[in-house]
Amino acid sequence: MIKPVGMSIAGLDTGNGAGGETDLRVYEMLGIHGVLAVTALTVQNTKGIKDISVVEADFLRKQIETLIDDFNIEGIKIGMIYTKEQFQVVRDLLEPYFIVVDPVLYAKDGTQLIKDVEEYKKIILPIAKVITPNIVEASALSGIKIENENDIMISCKKIRNTYNIPYVIIKGGHGTGKYSFDYMCSQDGIRKIGYQRVNIKDTHGTGSVFATALTAEYIKIKDVEMAFRRAREFVQSSIEYGLSIGKGIGPVNVSVEVIKKSLKYEVVEEMTKFADFVENNEKFWLLIPEVQSNLAHSIRPEYVRDLRDIATFRGRIIRRWDRKVIVGHPVVFGNPTHTARMLLSIIFKGVNGTCLMNIRFDEKIVNGFKQIGYDQIEINREMEPSHGEGKTMQWIIDYISNEYGKIPNVIYDRGAKGKEAMIRFWTKDMNEMIEALNNLLKLL
Template identity: 60%
Template sequence: MIKDVALTIAGIDTGNGAGAETDIKVFEMLGIHGVMAVTAITAQNTKGISDIDVVNADFLKKQIEVLKEDFNIKSVKIGMIYNKEQFKVVNEELYGHKIVTDTVIYAKDGTQLINDIDDYKRLILKISTIITPNAVEASMLSGIKIETIKDSEEAAKKLYENYGVPYVIIKGGHMKGDYSIDVLFDGREFYEIGYPRLSKKNTHGTGSVFSSAISGKIAKGYSIVDAFREAREILQNAINYGLEVGHGIGPIDPLVYSEKKMQKYQVIEDMIKIGNFIENQEKFWKLIPEVQSNIAHSISPQYVESLDDIATFRGRIIKRWDKKIMVGYPPVFGNPTHTARLLLAIILNYKVGNSLINIRYDERILKILKSLGYEIIEINRELEPQYGEGKTMQWIIEYIKETYGIKTKLPSVIFDKGMKGKEAMIRFWTSSVEEMIESLNAICRSL
């Protein structure tokens, strides 16, 4: 198998939160073979950097030389690069490559990682294709205090003009407000990406992940603008699911991006599996209500944020006149069905479940579910406020909390006896598709 190759020039973070090893992790996630030239070894954990052992410039040169002579390097990411001697080596060895520079002047704990700022500007910025400073770093490099988007634009222009950097990205994460904006300037136009500010404790490695994601995408042939957009999505996911490891500021998790994509593929396979079961279970027609049925199935509850993380069948599960069942393929994400909305409400409120189906109300079915060991709870649809169908599923959860005081352990079977214009219904959730299939099969055999 042939893979594109990307090189990272960076230090080693012994706590595996940033640095060369995190860059390699991001490259591999993106399908890139990552290689590294190490500039320093840090004694580091989530509480900060205790010491730095800087690699001799001659040895850094040797690392780069042997990598260049063997690999076709498509892009380079520069992170921690410590002194003037190292700057010169990188300038001489990598001039002309596509270089993404993470201007990591200070570590998260305030430790200075780049000395000789003037030489850094002259020797590193001038050979960079893209630089990715945050607002604080961009202020230091440009001399413009950045507090607004307009400040970011002015600083980006100045860095472009003074150092000839073709693409300047200034990240907005250090600016005030509930909403942040990253700015990309290419010498002609500004491109902006806005995103909600995430109030998270574990944020170590944001700069490394962002810049290495851009570098990896460039190695795969993406345009700069598209690489910028993809990197922001990767970073936002990584921050949202930062790792609670150690006793200080934990690392973000870039692998969440690919993990969620892989899980969505598994969800589609699961939906086909349960669809096949439904169409081939001869008695399944006995479970279909008048309004028909559907299945909602999600990725792991810890990663669910919206309906985009939950799949249902595009069409409903329909009972034909001859009692045959037709499943409304294909399974799709983001379909705002009742089943998807209820599963989302359950997950967001209780952090449980990944599969849910609506089936016909029948006392016999309730007895069978109870005999299988499931707890059952009734809701009274007559008490539902008149605020439209879109909020019914969330109301069901609010009703259960207020009426029964259930804050932690939600029963798996939620039913109502209907009301005028509303069919009685059983809603049944499980923590896996396998459990759902086994339980539905047991119901059908008992009817």
């Protein structure tokens, strides 16, 4: 068996932000084959729900029976489930399974997603192995108005004891403050995970994604607490890279980790291509300064958050005594070189650049860049204030941005005491970097 199987019982979100179709994507991202039994079709987008068409209980029964007849289902996530009749079908067919319940009582726009909450409590909650309410939902299920951490703990225990649920996880994302916590109540007591609150509006689907990710991780490792922690990490990155689409509350980005891994693979391939160009160009030694060179290459700027998203050569780009240039493989991410720091500073200014190299200062090289069409600026390093280690590159970019309002591709200085004169050259992509340097070398 290549993939284990997980099921989702949920409605469909036509805006693809939450619901069953998002559950299937989360399962896929985490290595689970997802199957789906649909409870309702919602008419919605990022601005809210316009209408709901509920699936008849008999048709829901046929869906579930057909799936469990064929697949070895190892975990089930229950999301939107609307009527008492649907509740009973789910309980009759799925009670023995490992079930994670996301009690979606209301949508973000206030639309009621469970028609009869009292029947839901009686029929669905007792079959849950894990339930994942947010603070608002936990208040509704426990009857306790949650205003502080103590209220959360009391509510968590009350829900667990009232409905005999082994694990109750109350999500703290609806609270306030710089940091937030999720709380898990079990027979072993209460565990909590802290994380930095992300100031972003695109959070549609967080609850659904968390419950599905927890189900997926449990299927793989059969450990609820570890699945809780892994699901929390998955949701955090999905929120950080939320999709700014639509006119309302956009969905989280459940594909971000796979996307970033793919982008990093492309960066490594392009760095290898650049290394071949460098080592096979007989004039490249002319560009290498005394302190040697390095190339920084980032993934797409909109996905860059820190130096871990920028690659350099671990061993730098070195000019030997015989003018042979050697590239110091391997390609590594997160190496705090000057080139990586400057590229990060440029990207944080909103510039669409992904490559940057430090080059030997020479008037002929500066003029060569001008001949092939690149704007440039000279920086006086004597003006640099005293600051901590690693701040020089940021200071250069901040100074240029503040003084000139833009950041030219060629940034050079004539050095200072203890500082070699240097040219820094950035481009939007690797193809431009190679083409530009090739054209430059033809002029030297």
